[in-house]
Amino acid sequence: MGNHFRTVEDGQDAPAANAPGTASHFAYSSPDEDAQTPLYPQADAGMPEPAAPELDPFAYHPEMPTSQVSPFANVPSPEAPAPGDMAAGHTQATGAPAGTNAALASIPSIPDPAEPAVGADQAHEVATLNTALESGDFTSVFAPVGESRKKMAHEAGVEPVIVMEHVTKIYPAQPNKPALEDVNLEVYPGEFVFLVGHSGSGKSTLLRTIMREVKPTSGRVIVAGQDLMRIRNRKVPYLRRQMGIVFQDFRLLPNKTAYENVAFALECIGKPRGVIRAQVPEVLRLVGLADQMNSTPDQLSGGEQQRVNVARAMVNRPPLLICDEPTGNLDPAISLGIMKLLERINRAGTTVIVATHDREMVDSMHRRVIALEAGHVIRDQERGGYGNYGAF
Numbered sequence: 001m002g003n004h005f006r007t008v009e010d011g012q013d014a015p016a017a018n019a020p021g022t023a024s025h026f027a028y029s030s031p032d033e034d035a036q037t038p039l040y041p042q043a044d045a046g047m048p049e050p051a052a053p054e055l056d057p058f059a060y061h062p063e064m065p066t067s068q069v070s071p072f073a074n075v076p077s078p079e080a081p082a083p084g085d086m087a088a089g090h091t092q093a094t095g096a097p098a099g100t101n102a103a104l105a106s107i108p109s110i111p112d113p114a115e116p117a118v119g120a121d122q123a124h125e126v127a128t129l130n131t132a133l134e135s136g137d138f139t140s141v142f143a144p145v146g147e148s149r150k151k152m153a154h155e156a157g158v159e160p161v162i163v164m165e166h167v168t169k170i171y172p173a174q175p176n177k178p179a180l181e182d183v184n185l186e187v188y189p190g191e192f193v194f195l196v197g198h199s200g201s202g203k204s205t206l207l208r209t210i211m212r213e214v215k216p217t218s219g220r221v222i223v224a225g226q227d228l229m230r231i232r233n234r235k236v237p238y239l240r241r242q243m244g245i246v247f248q249d250f251r252l253l254p255n256k257t258a259y260e261n262v263a264f265a266l267e268c269i270g271k272p273r274g275v276i277r278a279q280v281p282e283v284l285r286l287v288g289l290a291d292q293m294n295s296t297p298d299q300l301s302g303g304e305q306q307r308v309n310v311a312r313a314m315v316n317r318p319p320l321l322i323c324d325e326p327t328g329n330l331d332p333a334i335s336l337g338i339m340k341l342l343e344r345i346n347r348a349g350t351t352v353i354v355a356t357h358d359r360e361m362v363d364s365m366h367r368r369v370i371a372l373e374a375g376h377v378i379r380d381q382e383r384g385g386y387g388n389y390g391a392f
């Protein structure tokens, strides 16, 4: 099987021009001297959207039946809702009590780490997110897939979505201290991977090599079948459209509402207004912000702002979600909500990679854990815990 992302064909490059004073808020400001391409394709209303590929098996296609979307479609999924349940899910989203969708009852929730004390505002925030997470919309909008994805991927002949082979990165400023050294790993479609390690162990560098923000000094990085050492610069924005990016230090556009912030991500890639009008409210509802679409960032809590970030990363329905410390500045209760959200997105088939220092979260979720130490992968565990690392 070949490329699981939309293919990058000649003539399908993303627009490169920038709208002054706007797109920079979205661009991850990379300290790396190698970085040449802004994270998001820049706004240029005049550029047409690249031609849509025939079918992207890993893209989020709510309008398609699961059998057309997922490579695991033939694998029975205990999470798959019956058609009637999907309808029930929509009913919930419009106000009926959550929890009436029988299919959802089988979805195990993340065990809460030691219950943190929460104030009234936080409790409300947690409650609204929990309600959104319990909504059937998640299982009806995203295509559900089952567990043991790596095994299934092998059996189904699915190729890894990310391959790193002997990757070494030496920043010129630190010639004697590789940020990454001889890193080898594979990530399969649909996996949820935690990246852990001390501060300075190379987590962000690894994520940024996957995004092609950083070019390795040696080795190979292949994402969705594309060799990132060989891919042309002009094709990088197109590749990045296939990735949702959530960083701790991403800033929302301060003068725009939650709706406008999410819509902007689609405007930047030339999506038609009708698509924006349909997808933005939907994704904001999915992250539990249906009632705050018209709030500006200063009217939102840190957790709500991060949910807008997650919504923005999800709205283009990327098959790969990359998160660098997505809960870094958030209270434990709010962090749990964000992590549940990421898990739910993953359950719907999106590959998720999360670099984090959040020990309790990693320990509670029992997902694949890749541990870095001084640029080396020292542990890669199918269902691991955080391990013996300090917070910083």
Ligand SMILES: Nc1ncnc2c1ncn2[C@@H]1O[C@H](COP(=O)(O)OP(=O)(O)OP(=O)(O)O)[C@@H](O)[C@H]1O
Residues within 6 Å of the ligand: 031, 032, 033, 171, 172, 173, 174, 177, 178, 179, 197, 198, 199, 200, 201, 202, 203, 204, 205, 206
């Ligand atoms: N642009 C750069 N120029 C020079 N050295 C850098 C650069 N970026 C990172 N480094 C160095 O590379 C090493 C790995 O840094 P990286 O940011 O990848 O680690 P990290 O595990 O993500 O850390 P943290 O958890 O603090 O974010 C560190 O020694 C860091 O000082």
